Amino acid sequence: METTMPKPLSPELHKKSVNTIRMLAVDAVENANSGHPGLPMGAAEMAFVLWSRHLRFNPQEPRWANRDRFILSAGHGSMLLYGLLHLAGFDVSLEDLKKFRQLHSKTPGHPEFRDTPGVEATTGPLGQGLANAVGFALSAKMLAARVNPPSGFRPLDHFVYVLCSDGDLMEGVTSEACSIAGHQKLGNLIVLYDDNQVTLAGKTSVTFTEDRDARYRAYGWHVQHVADGNDAEAIDRAIRAAQAEKDRPSFISVRTVLGFGSPGKAGTPEAHGSPLGKDEVKKTKEKLGWPLEPTFLVPDDVRAFWASRIEELRGLHEQWKRGVAQWEKEQPQKAKWLRAPAVPQDLPEQLASVVQGMNAAESTRKIGSAVLQKAAELVPALVGGSADLDTSTLTYLKGGGDVEPGSYAGRNIHFGVREHGMGAIANGFAYDGHFVPFTATFLQFVDYMRPPVRLAALSRLRTLFVFTHDSIFLGEDGPTHQPIEQLATIRAIPFMETWRPADPVEVAAAWAAALQREDGPSTLVFTRQKLPPLSRSQPVDVRTCLRGAYALVEPKLAKGEEPELVIIATGSEVATAQQALQALRPELAARTRLVSMPCVERFLRWPREEQRRLLPHDTKAKMAVVEAAGGLDWYRIVGDGLVVGIDRFGASAPEKALAEAYGLTPQKVAARIQAWLEQGAKANA
């Protein structure tokens, strides 16, 4: 797609346009009495050059597939973005800007995906946006490899632009992601680094003296430096050079002044995260030759400029649409890639058919691997990889090919030992919305990637997080690798769905549920060790598993009678609990229900009455849960019931020795439950 250059602005109008962005930010922060004026003031020039001369978008269709993406990684400078969105015609009004940082506004403190048209990603936790952008850029390359013809009209050729800050570069997640970006030769990624030499708490000289440019060169990036962040032409030249560089991502460090224009606070930490204050606002406006009133001023000629620019860009979009319409006739299959991924409605049944008849002892990671292969066949948009653990997580898509530098037709992404970067990159794919990304590592290492896991939930992204080696039963690697509290910490995240399946059909359900959940992330948790097959009196329907909980063993009771005991278990402990049933007193065993609960969150969405039918809390039935984990999260299910879990760190030892030492053999589980019941009986006697 051609870039249309807008007509050159007069120097005066250019300056006024840049100051409009500055002053909208100043006024909004002042009005909210909260926020970060410094970054928008310092970065307004480069943002204006980028948005007015380069960025291709259509404010009426903010999700146009071939728009350029702009990600404000330094999310605290949100008013820069909101101001630009307003000026560029997105559905962000002056009234919205006046509600900056107020409840349920379109202009929250940090940009939030889905809340505001034109916001590509939720940013604010530093480093995430830049790492997401690597995902956007890789996604774009992979999409182009699937869509673009070798010659002629190219439906996809957009850039991914990022504006980032010192904090973004200090965070390790960007080191991880940017190393991948360099390796993968993401020439479509252009990062503008707002080098303002000031952080919240002081000057960067206090702690951030590394040679950033040299570091990015070491990652294999194309690096440029702009000495004056108010030099529009130098910025423009650097952006053009970056666009021309096809094989390397571009890093443009732009020397700016935080809070530019504020006579008393420019270049100091005071300009960073607090309103300038009434007096300083006045002085700033005077210095920049800006009227004191009205606030939230957008001069008419600035409006007129943007109107004409929007019109130009609309024309570009129309031209693209015509090209696509023609191309789509020739390539109807390929054109589907421009829309959201399709997932078959009967995916649960199709995946369940893969595992039908599997009844030898097997690990759920291995079963998961078989299911994943079929899922990949049925959902071409499914792509992903592991943090250097393919041979352990078993998540390699066979026949899917590798995503390699300069060659993006494959489906397997190699993230290296970079869990945090992996999670944030996967979120970038999910934000962009053309692929369904998955990540994989050991469950313990969710600790290395908590921020993107949480942000996937906050932004309601279809990111799939696969974790294998899900308990102490991974064995000899010991406590540094054995999750204890991790399941609880994932289940604690609002809006996350966590699956810990117990057998083949539950594994199929877990993958199907995750893939069909369009507006939120899922976590899939698998064992390293082999599990004995469950004994099922009749096969369970995959749709039953999809509900998150069901009775695996139902005692034969007279009508209206309640069970005496309900044991709930997940994953590897379902088999343990089923064997434990044999070790209970026969009279008790005969009155015990065993519930498999592969997804607690789905169970929690059942109507209360239905929940109580499965887990009859208000009767004399006692509840116990068995899970080889910390168990903190289970009391909300069993109330005053018993949690048979692990209340300390693991140990390096073979699996069987650990089951004994941690009381998780069927015999020990049965004995523990019985002792607890007897104690309760005694206390009530």
Add this chain to the structure above:
Amino acid sequence: METTMPKPLSPELHKKSVNTIRMLAVDAVENANSGHPGLPMGAAEMAFVLWSRHLRFNPQEPRWANRDRFILSAGHGSMLLYGLLHLAGFDVSLEDLKKFRQLHSKTPGHPEFRDTPGVEATTGPLGQGLANAVGFALSAKMLAARVNPPSGFRPLDHFVYVLCSDGDLMEGVTSEACSIAGHQKLGNLIVLYDDNQVTLAGKTSVTFTEDRDARYRAYGWHVQHVADGNDAEAIDRAIRAAQAEKDRPSFISVRTVLGFGSPGKAGTPEAHGSPLGKDEVKKTKEKLGWPLEPTFLVPDDVRAFWASRIEELRGLHEQWKRGVAQWEKEQPQKAKWLRAPAVPQDLPEQLASVVQGMNAAESTRKIGSAVLQKAAELVPALVGGSADLDTSTLTYLKGGGDVEPGSYAGRNIHFGVREHGMGAIANGFAYDGHFVPFTATFLQFVDYMRPPVRLAALSRLRTLFVFTHDSIFLGEDGPTHQPIEQLATIRAIPFMETWRPADPVEVAAAWAAALQREDGPSTLVFTRQKLPPLSRSQPVDVRTCLRGAYALVEPKLAKGEEPELVIIATGSEVATAQQALQALRPELAARTRLVSMPCVERFLRWPREEQRRLLPHDTKAKMAVVEAAGGLDWYRIVGDGLVVGIDRFGASAPEKALAEAYGLTPQKVAARIQAWLEQGAKANA
């Protein structure tokens, strides 16, 4: 301290010594049928050169203050370390090596601090060890600045050596920590990078093609390259050059062959994480000219060499002791720094006295700041800092001075926006044991630093983690910055103690508890917002707070009567709950106990009966908890009781609007509790 050079070994004995290390690892992994032989085989040469010619230690006194530290960041190569510890005379026997990876052995799968003499840090989760080492090195510099005289005998002049792998360098935590190391000019830090070009899942060419040497130069490090990892003299020269470089940390990349000596597996991922297998062991031993039997062979002349080397080093230690004895006479105060930090027994009372009389509305971060200043005065070993948030966390030690490049007498460490590196560096201080380190950031960002927070608990380190801005009530920054599930995820970590104090005396107790807890980490959680003072009928003793829970409001009941309702609250919600009492029906309010529970973990250690006296579960009393957080963790305390918390993400808005929207005003809390009680009464009717 002088380095004594051991007498040069014959080439044959040298080779035999190196192969001994290799073969101990091969045999132990084979014996355990689990483990990682590849790294020890490839890195044995450099490890032997370092340990036999440079490393200063005394196996009989493994915690000698001026020993050189050796940290195996690539913890999966644990048999390299265990083999060296055995050979070098530490209390690790051949029998211990034969119990590699068995339950309760001294030789767990990954090195664990406290389990094995000579293991300086728990490693295995990649990147942690190298980042810890930056903490060791900075701690050493800071200790030396406090102890060493300007001239003459210097009690402290050791090096911190690290052996790390590709995975360590890929993890973002090392980017963060090593940038700090370069900034701080840690010339005492020497990193040997085992550049074996192979990772678990493949070749580094698949994903790790950045220029590592250039990256470390960009961080301000002294970088060397050794082309042949079996060239002892080249390694030796590089180590000497690194020692001579005083102002920069040293990075020595050493090109090795993973699994060196294995004819079939050397240089392949197969050598990484699995036993070689019987046949391949045989071929390897044949190739290296090693007897097939006995396994775990240490040739006599190798033993004899180590005996003489240990003797030399013992002499060095004796010489140091004599120097110290003399010096201690002149500098008895300074000599105390060589021992573990002293914390006054009456610290709780002394800290409580600081806050006495504070009864205006104030944030707990502000109160915490006042307490911290006093704590710093009473505990000179207390040092720390924030991730670029001093002005928000209020944790700057006034008058403590800054730790600056080349000038280490200060107490305030500036970590930059590097939470993960901060946590791991702080753990390095705690492992070394001469300082009590604290870190500080917003509670939300514990997500960025989970691995070191967990490892502090696993390794039982006195690391203090301060987190401010502890709930949605931080306000306008919005959901990306508002913790919901974070409290639960920290409380879920075994062995962690988490404090969320409600008022000045509880803040004093929290700091005192954390500082006095010698064998484990504490988390201190403070508010951003001001809290109304609690209404106390009489002042509470700080020792009562130290117990973790107590009745703040006790209803006047007849003897033997139980309260009708017990409300538990923490932190900012204690005041809310107290105000909510006023809004309850008066008959109910008169029969309600309000419990403040600043530290759940301490309460959980009470004898069961005492717990039940405060929270009378088995009676008709109803339990409710109020905490502005996810609440997942509270059901273990209140069982089937009510948790008034937050079950979704936060929102960007002023504090008061959030309290209304999330049902956390006193009126709404009271109404919610009453409605719940009435519903329960109806259900029972």
